[in-house]
Amino acid sequence: MDHRDYRLWDLPTRLFHWFLALAIVAASVSGQLGGGLMTLHGRIGLAVVGLLAFRLAWGLVGSTYARFGQFFPTPARIRAYLRGEWQGTGHNPLGALSVFCLLGVLIAQAATGLFANDDIAFTGPLYDLAGKARSNGLTAIHHLLSKLVYVLVALHLAAVAFYAFARKQNLVRPMLTGRKAGTGEPARGGGAVALAVALAVAAVAVHGARGGWMPPPPPPPPAASTPDF
Amino acid sequence: MKFKLLIAAAALVAIAGTASAQIKPEEAIKWRQSGYGFMAWNMARIKMNVEGAAYNKEEVVKAANAIQAIANSGMGALYLPGTDTGTGWEKTRAKPELWTNKETLGKVATAFNKEANEMAKVAAAGDAAAAKDQFGKLAATCKGCHDEFKIKQ
Secondary structure, three states: OOOOEEEOOOHHHHHHHHHHHHHHHHHHHHHHHOHHHHHHHHHHHHHHHHHHHHHHHHHHHOOHHHOHHHHOOOHHHHHHHHOOOOOOOOOOHHHHHHHHHHHHHHHHHHHHHHHOEOOOOOEOOOHHHHHHHHHHHHHHHHHHHHHHHHHHHHHHHHHHHHHHHOOOOOOHHHHHHOEEEOOOOOOOOOOHHHHHHHHHHHHHHHHHHOOOOOOOOOOOOOOOOOOOO | OHHHHHHHHHHHHHHHHHHHHOOOHHHHHHHHHHHHHHHHHHHHHHHHHHHOOOOOHHHHHHHHHHHHHHHOOOHHHHOOOOOOOOEOOOEOOEOOHHHHOHHHHHHHHHHHHHHHHHHHHHHHHOOHHHHHHHHHHHHHHHHHHHHHHEOOO
16 A cells, blocks of 8 residues: 655644634634623634634745645636546645635624624624624624525535545545645745744734724723712 | 483593503604613623723622613513514614514513523622623523514614
8 A cells, every 4th residue: 555645734724724613613602602602702703813814824925735826716727627627736626716715704704793793792892993883784794694604614514525425535634634645746835934924914913803903992980980870 | 311422522531541641652662772772881881890800899780780670670561563663763673573472582581581680689799700600691681582583784
């Protein structure tokens, strides 16, 4: 048996993937249950902002197969793939389409969440920038998009199952180990400097999402200043 | 004959009297919206205290008592038949199901009352951690009703 394999997904890409999966599950559960979990929901949202910003940066400075340019699903590539003529490594054109859809929808989902309110006691960190009326509209989009996230995640899982059973291709193992069986051009690049840049981008995104650049709120009135009438 | 007429007239006046004492639909919608708006302020006050650095027991007691009072005010009376449409301070967002699904309505309303009463009790005891926990439970009962009976915009 041939035991040759090559480096496909770098560690930051894999960590991003699994943290994002975990965050989506946690955000869905906490958002659906609401109540005291809304504070946690907001924190998870900020973590997702950081993860997505990291991935966008990593798509430019990461290693070979993590780069958007490497797997951008042009119509020509998709047609070739559907005809069974695509010969490539990394994300196939359909998978790439799924990657971009998921990233796009999740960016919109995280962004609308920052301005959202739940009509009870929770407001996103940038709520004040939108005001109640616009926040309500963005909240409605946030609720709608959550359904779309479920659909895309279900498609993603179905595709993984399809490749596992119909095509006998294990997509999960490379996402765990980073290595793919067979021969191929190993992934290069995405070193320490690139990682530092991507992490810095993520940190800046989270800072902004938390309202770090918003004018500071007026100081709260001194304690027990509520009159007794 | 005259006597009968008098009785009939008196009855008419009585009916007219009750009719004028009845709440107008737009008033009912305004009042219930006001109730929720006032509760929103008090929910925000509790949240500020249980999530902020300092816990001010007096503030939380006042806010929790206000929510409890509204929860026990019999606000259900403001959901007059036909007021699933109409405009108070703004267009009502009550779903028509609120008037038809009495069983679920009873469940969510009872849950809210229970947690609002408990919130007031917990606030009076003055333990910040318990107040935070109870605040979460109370907010969940708000969501329980919103999910069923409030139109998402």
